[in-house]
Amino acid sequence: MNSLIPLFVIIPLGCAFMMSILGRVIKNFNKIITPIFMLSLVWLTFHFIINSEGSLNYRVGGFEAVNGVPIAIYMVMDGLTKLVLLIISLVGFLAIFYSLSYTTQYTAESKFYVLFSLMIAGMNGIVISGDIFNIFVFLEIAAISSYALVAFGVEKHQLEASFKYQVLGGIASLVILLTIGLIYWNTGTLNIADISRQLLNNSSVGIDVFIKFISVLLIAGFGLKAAIFPFHSWLPDAHSSAPSPISAMLSGVLIKAVGIYIIIRLFFNMIPLSYELSMTITVLGTVSMIVGVLLAIGQWDFKRLLAYHSISQMGYVIIGVGIGMLIITKGGDIKIAALSIGGGLFHMLNHSIFKGLLFLNAGAIEYRTNTRNLKKLGGLSSKMPITSGSSFVASMAISGIPPFNGFFSKVIIIIAAVQAGYIWIAFFAVLVSVITLASFTKILKYVFFGELHTKYEKIKEVPFSMSFSMILLSILCLALSLLVIPEVRTIFLKPAVDVLINSAQYSINILGI
Amino acid sequence: MILYILCFILFLIGLYGVVSKRNLIKIIIGIAIMEYSINLFFIMIGYVEGGTAPIITKGFEQAKFVDPLPQAMILTSIVIGLATTALLLAVAIRLYKKYGTFDINDIKDLKG
Numbered sequence: 023m024n025s026l027i028p029l030f031v032i033i034p035l036g037c038a039f040m041m042s043i044l045g046r047v048i049k050n051f052n053k054i055i056t057p058i059f060m061l062s063l064v065w066l067t068f069h070f071i072i073n074s075e076g077s078l079n080y081r082v083g084g085f086e087a088v089n090g091v092p093i094a095i096y097m098v099m100d101g102l103t104k105l106v107l108l109i110i111s112l113v114g115f116l117a118i119f120y121s122l123s124y125t126t127q128y129t130a131e132s133k134f135y136v137l138f139s140l141m142i143a144g145m146n147g148i149v150i151s152g153d154i155f156n157i158f159v160f161l162e163i164a165a166i167s168s169y170a171l172v173a174f175g176v177e178k179h180q181l182e183a184s185f186k187y188q189v190l191g192g193i194a195s196l197v198i199l200l201t202i203g204l205i206y207w208n209t210g211t212l213n214i215a216d217i218s219r220q221l222l223n224n225s226s227v228g229i230d231v232f233i234k235f236i237s238v239l240l241i242a243g244f245g246l247k248a249a250i251f252p253f254h255s256w257l258p259d260a261h262s263s264a265p266s267p268i269s270a271m272l273s274g275v276l277i278k279a280v281g282i283y284i285i286i287r288l289f290f291n292m293i294p295l296s297y298e299l300s301m302t303i304t305v306l307g308t309v310s311m312i313v314g315v316l317l318a319i320g321q322w323d324f325k326r327l328l329a330y331h332s333i334s335q336m337g338y339v340i341i342g343v344g345i346g347m348l349i350i351t352k353g354g355d356i357k358i359a360a361l362s363i364g365g366g367l368f369h370m371l372n373h374s375i376f377k378g379l380l381f382l383n384a385g386a387i388e389y390r391t392n393t394r395n396l397k398k399l400g401g402l403s404s405k406m407p408i409t410s411g412s413s414f415v416a417s418m419a420i421s422g423i424p425p426f427n428g429f430f431s432k433v434i435i436i437i438a439a440v441q442a443g444y445i446w447i448a449f450f451a452v453l454v455s456v457i458t459l460a461s462f463t464k465i466l467k468y469v470f471f472g473e474l475h476t477k478y479e480k481i482k483e484v485p486f487s488m489s490f491s492m493i494l495l496s497i498l499c500l501a502l503s504l505l506v507i508p509e510v511r512t513i514f515l516k517p518a519v520d521v522l523i524n525s526a527q528y529s530i531n532i533l534g535i
Numbered sequence: 536m537i538l539y540i541l542c543f544i545l546f547l548i549g550l551y552g553v554v555s556k557r558n559l560i561k562i563i564i565g566i567a568i569m570e571y572s573i574n575l576f577f578i579m580i581g582y583v584e585g586g587t588a589p590i591i592t593k594g595f596e597q598a599k600f601v602d603p604l605p606q607a608m609i610l611t612s613i614v615i616g617l618a619t620t621a622l623l624l625a626v627a628i629r630l631y632k633k634y635g636t637f638d639i640n641d642i643k644d645l646k647g
Contacts, residue, residue: 170622181629181630185630
């Protein structure tokens, strides 16, 4: 079982390499192989979720630890890893299946699949890596391929958005690299578990200041990647200009794997938690939740509006996790902390599904009508029933209307916030949810209801591969509500929450002491 | 210590270039300068006063070695930097073809 862990990187990386060579020779090779390997990753993830318990690790190169110091590069598979891998492979498979019809409008179609596979390889690598420098390398693989994918249409707007994204992403990467250098300077190791032990046992004078300094740098670096409030300016441009399946991947998966996941992992399992930092993270989450939704109100570009909602919804995830951190640092009730973190992670899973679906819907509409401007659309519900039905499901899910998944995760976060005594955060969470509903009512009204434009009399529903992905994601929107049932939750969510609550367990599992 | 401060000043020069310059190429040069300053920082971390290359040969088993790990990391980082810079320049060239200028004041269609 342990030796299967590297497959998550090897399969997409190997396929990307193979596709760039064989794709030139064999026609449609890339189109066939990419969905197949994504499906195999989905299967592999489910295999790990169902058959393995606790934390598994794999040492690249097979070097044993010498005197308790880990030498090999570690790959770690625990509950949180499995949850994020599930998000990546599930949304990735559906997005690539959707792309089969969508990418026919591009000239360099085969290169799309190569870049996509590289992005998947990078994200999987980030998630399973237990070594911060390795995280940086995979982060750059994922980031560079996503820069290229944002610019894939090579039109004015795509290029401009991609340039902006690259400059800000480049600064973020350099800040992260600087932090890694500082950590290595102080602790002499790169392994996350070992660093956490070194920082805990270190009793030198300046260690508190050092930990605060690297925490701030980490929040800045990964916050830029995750588009948390003061660092969010690149996100609406990049996510709205990319090809739609890529927007779904960026908004649904990349900002979680590259930003939120690493923030959660490093702050729970590497850096000793402190009250000030937990408060900073929670406040940033609250502010980005409010700012994101306020900026979304005035948008008339379908995908841009969705991109702003991504900022806002990521705020919910950060709040959920941040309140958990606050309770743990204050020594409060662990059950409420578990509820809150569970709600945050649940919302992360849900957001990837419904935001992915919404971007695919926007892509379907753009595919048939060639516009994203809400004012120019109208009355499409009779012409595109599948698109409008799935948009309705996704809009209700993101606004938190029962019985869709978004309702349950938001309710869990709000209940946890009230129980922990943060009434204001709960109030803002409810308020933002209401504004979200208003904003999505606007989309439904302008795109699907109202009068049909004469220009669009002859449009048809989108091809099979596109509608199949949208239908499957809508079903998932409903099905994920089942995670509220305790039996289902113990399989999917509880292992992830346990990793974060018993944060010391992480280094014990890896170092074996 | 003075070396670390100079290295940090180099980083800030790069950041200044990125933030204040209006020309796409100058922004890219700014990013490259930041990257080099961090590479320099890593090399300085690994340096040991009077150390030799970390290769164990006969008669040198007990010699003082410099730390090889930051050097290995920086080799990786240089390759990554190459990819980032190449992609940035490629996009800048395509932007020049579309807009006919490198000035970012004229390249701002995306707003709001």
